[in-house]
Amino acid sequence: MVARAAREIAPGMVVNLGIGLPTKVVDHLAADFPVCLHTENGLSGIGPTLPPEAANRNLIDAGGAYVSTVPGSAFFDSAVSFALVRSGRLDLTMLGAFEVAETGDLANWKIPGKFSPGAGGGIELAQKARRVIVLTTHTDRAGNPKLKAACALPITARACVNRVFTDLAVIDITPQGFALRELAEGVSIAEVTEATGAALVLPDGDVPTF
Amino acid sequence: MRLPDKTCAIEDAIARIPEGATVMVGGFGVPGTPFTLIRELVRQGQRNLTIIKNDANEKGMGIDHLIANGQVARLITTHIGLNPRAIEMLNAGHLAVEFNAQGILAERVRAGGAGLKAIVTDIGLDTELAHGKPRIEIGGQPAMVETALRADAALIHAHRADVFGNLDYVATARNFNPLMAMASDLVIAEAEAVMPLGDLAADEVHTPGPFVDHVVGLTEISEEYQVVRRQA
Numbered sequence: 001m002v003a004r005a006a007r008e009i010a011p012g013m014v015v016n017l018g019i020g021l022p023t024k025v026v027d028h029l030a031a032d033f034p035v036c037l038h039t040e041n042g043l044s045g046i047g048p049t050l051p052p053e054a055a056n057r058n059l060i061d062a063g064g065a066y067v068s069t070v071p072g073s074a075f076f077d078s079a080v081s082f083a084l085v086r087s088g089r090l091d092l093t094m095l096g097a098f099e100v101a102e103t104g105d106l107a108n109w110k111i112p113g114k115f116s117p118g119a120g121g122g123i124e125l126a127q128k129a130r131r132v133i134v135l136t137t138h139t140d141r142a143g144n145p146k147l148k149a150a151c152a153l154p155i156t157a158r159a160c161v162n163r164v165f166t167d168l169a170v171i172d173i174t175p176q177g178f179a180l181r182e183l184a185e186g187v188s189i190a191e192v193t194e195a196t197g198a199a200l201v202l203p204d205g206d207v208p209t210f
Numbered sequence: 211m212r213l214p215d216k217t218c219a220i221e222d223a224i225a226r227i228p229e230g231a232t233v234m235v236g237g238f239g240v241p242g243t244p245f246t247l248i249r250e251l252v253r254q255g256q257r258n259l260t261i262i263k264n265d266a267n268e269k270g271m272g273i274d275h276l277i278a279n280g281q282v283a284r285l286i287t288t289h290i291g292l293n294p295r296a297i298e299m300l301n302a303g304h305l306a307v308e309f310n311a312q313g314i315l316a317e318r319v320r321a322g323g324a325g326l327k328a329i330v331t332d333i334g335l336d337t338e339l340a341h342g343k344p345r346i347e348i349g350g351q352p353a354m355v356e357t358a359l360r361a362d363a364a365l366i367h368a369h370r371a372d373v374f375g376n377l378d379y380v381a382t383a384r385n386f387n388p389l390m391a392m393a394s395d396l397v398i399a400e401a402e403a404v405m406p407l408g409d410l411a412a413d414e415v416h417t418p419g420p421f422v423d424h425v426v427g428l429t430e431i432s433e434e435y436q437v438v439r440r441q442a
Contacts, residue, residue, distance in 0.1 A: 079320045110338075121313060
């Protein structure tokens with residue numbers, strides 16, 4: 001799923017990979033792949049993650065990992081960093097999710113009474129990146145669908161998600177709702193339908209696998 | 211003509227922060243957090259502070275010392291997920307926390323630093339962060355008003371300073387520092403190196419000296435600056 005998600009990154013893009021699963025996408029990009037990774041704490045052109053003994057104490061990504069630069073990297077302050085996000089210069093972001101609605105609403109920052117650390121830069125990434133891709137498990141730990149007709153949790157941004165990658169499938173948000181595009185190898189359409197909390201538009205003909 | 215020397219003993223600089231002050235603190239995680247200035251504020255013990263900072267650092271680091279010491283009444287921030295103490299105190303009602311979208315906190319500070327009263331944005335319009343904020347329409351589109359932020363004091367971590375208070379920052383330690391250095395009535399900068407006038411080239415200055423009141427040279431880089439304690 002992470003390897004498949006990495007194929008969404010086109011040459012030349014400016015990309016922000018959210019904390020958690022999306023960060024692992026970078027491991028599936030070739031060293032010479034032409035892309036500019038952005039982190040909201042003030043760096044464009046993120047290089048490989050470094051072990052603590054090789055780290056620069058002043059150089060981290062927004063998740064706190066020690067990262068490095070590449071030839072052509074730039075540092076900037078937090079206002080410039082989000083100017084880049086809000087003004088349309090960010091081609092793609094990949095984010096985690098608690099819930100995604102069939103309308104593209106995203107909830108990923110707060111579970112009232114349980115988890116309320118603040119949204120950080122997530123609202124602006126979700127609301128303003130040109131393309132928003134969610135990477136998540138298809139269901140939560142209790143087996144409840146994370147893809148739903150409507151979000152029950154406080155939302156991060158409305159109608160922002162374009163595509164969802166899960167352990168079971170690739171699903172697009174369309175005017176008709178969730179549309180199945182691809183299946184994980186060995187997964188049936190019935191399994192995806194069962195695990196999805198809203199109607200699923202099925203394609204004509206065979207569904208590709210990843 | 212000669213530019214004035216603003217170097218200052220840390221005790222004297224921090225002593226100018228009164229009880230009940232609003233204090234901006236630079237930093238995003240470890241980089242750019244002025245750990246030494248924070249330690250002195252803990253030692254002096256001013257209480258009932260409103261702290262404006264991107265995050266709450268981690269337990270046992272940075273502004274967590276202020277929170278643990280009962281000096282913080284209110285925190286204006288974007289994300290406190292790495293500080294379980296702050297989350298516990300928020301949940302128990304012992305710490306008032308105002309969350310912002312991260313870039314909007316940056317712009318509110320920048321607006322305060324630029325002498326503006328507010329910004330207008332559509333960020334977070336559909337979220338609970340919009341509650342209580344004036345909604346207006348701009349060009350037929352909905353938007354809301356976010357007030358500018360200023361503080362009584364700002365605590366800044368610079369890479370280098372000259373004695374007049376020209377500052378530069380390094381790598382991702384820049385973050386909120388140059389914004390906060392413009393948005394406070396009293397600006398105290400700690401620097402890893404304090405240089406004579408002229409040694410920081412005019413083209414290399416990130417924060418111009420006129421914004422800065424006091425320059426404190428660091429005599430050591432303590433362990434707090436060195437580590438991310440959280441295990442991934």
